[in-house]
Amino acid sequence: MAEEIVFCKGGGCTAKLGPDLLSHVLDKLPRGEKDPNLLIGYDSKDDAAVYRVSDEVAVVQTLDFFPPMLDDPYLFGQIAATNALSDIYAMGGTVKTALNIVCFPEQMDLNILGKIMQGGAEKVIEAGGTLAGGHSIMDNDVKYGLSVTGVVHPDHIYGNNQGQPSDVLILTKKLGVGLVCNANRVGLAPEGAMEEAAASMTTLNRKAAEISHHYEIHACTDVTGFGFLGHLSEMINEEISAEIDSISIPVIRGAIHCAEEFLLTAAAQRNRNHVGDRVEFSSWIPFSMEELLFDPQTSGGLLFAVKPEQAGAFLKELQGAGLPAAMVGRFVSKKERDIYVR
Incomplete structure (x- = not known):
């Protein structure tokens, strides 16, 4: 008898690696030579990377994906996309393009995948962005999210650690x-x-x-x-x-x-x-x-x-x-x- 595939085993952002474990790994990664146009990157714990391409425009880059936290594929797709898009807004940016990130069991009903991606695509459109493609792999469990690109003025970036007393x-x-x-x-x-x-x-x-x-x-x-x-x-x-x-x-x-x-x-x-x-x-x-x-x-x-x-x-x-x-x-x-x- 084939093993039953369970759509929701518990996911969403509860599936993130713990911050202690993550810091232990990230602190040991080689950084390379510092690029002066990388305005926000490894040196802070911000929500996305920001790279200056001109005096007026900086690119905001992020990605986020996770397994389902509920059993409705369409709703899961909406939530995963909304979550990924949020990092652009947290940096003060505007959404421009998004790419799908998909992990999906080969033997699962493809209509489920269609519902997930439909929910995600609708949220990208609602954000004013364009869904421009993506990447998929076979996996034992469902995972979905987006890589998102936005833009922001280099002088109007929201860093996460620039707060002031009395704010x-x-x-x-x-x-x-x-x-x-x-x-x-x-x-x-x-x-x-x-x-x-x-x-x-x-x-x-x-x-x-x-x-x-x-x-x-x-x-x-x-x-x-x-x-x-x-x-x-x-x-x-x-x-x-x-x-x-x-x-x-x-x-x-x-x-x-x-x-x-x-x-x-x-x-x-x-x-x-x-x-x-x-x-x-x-x-x-x-x-x-x-x-x-x-x-x-x-x-x-x-x-x-x-x-x-x-x-x-x-x-x-x-x-x-x-x-x-x-x-x-x-x-x-x-x-x-x-x-x-x-």
Whole structure:
């Protein structure tokens, strides 16, 4: 009897290698001679590479792919593409072209592959980009994503570690999709939770990025597999620490309940192990909120560090566009710990 192929074994950004393991490997790679036109690359932990081709144009380059986190192939394709496109927006760029990355079992129904790629192609079009080709290989499991190219003005790049003391932190999507997807896989997701999570994961960060171009943004990242605290830690520099207001964190319905029921992901524990000693939680913060902040996000929102005088107007415009954005904290002058959660 042929072995049954399982479409969803647990994936999305929970499938990322842990940050500790990844750093151990990347730190040993040869870098070669530094290219002055490589404006963002290995030297930072940014979301994409940026290469200057003229005084007016820089190319933004990224790729992202992962296995399914749910059983609907079309929805999975949409989510994987939305997630990959997000890195361009996190750098302040505009999407131009995308290439498919496909791993697919030879014996699986090709209609499934068609649905995955249809979902991805529609999101590329929604982003204003052009799907220009791709590459596929046979594999034991399904994996899908995109390599994406965008453009940005060299003077208007959003680095992730250029925040300043007093910057206000604004998050554009709710947290908790990792917890909810994990609960859904074992049939224990609260009513309506998976539907809200799916809607969040298929919402492009394009609108948030376009709105941000009207404001003074000092730093930005998208919140994905390393969780809110993991990606926030990458924004910390020698001059700043972050203070987070946990009450203000926007949350997918049912996610806190999933954490309380210990429907946790291994990726969240890797995130906790990696960055936990850089974080101080107030004594009244419950374990479920800690877990939410370490929870790996698939196709999460953008986290902006914005000039404080402009934060109110920026937030109002984001919310006016229908986004569940919230002020979640601020950067302050350097303190003993990198991150304080109150």
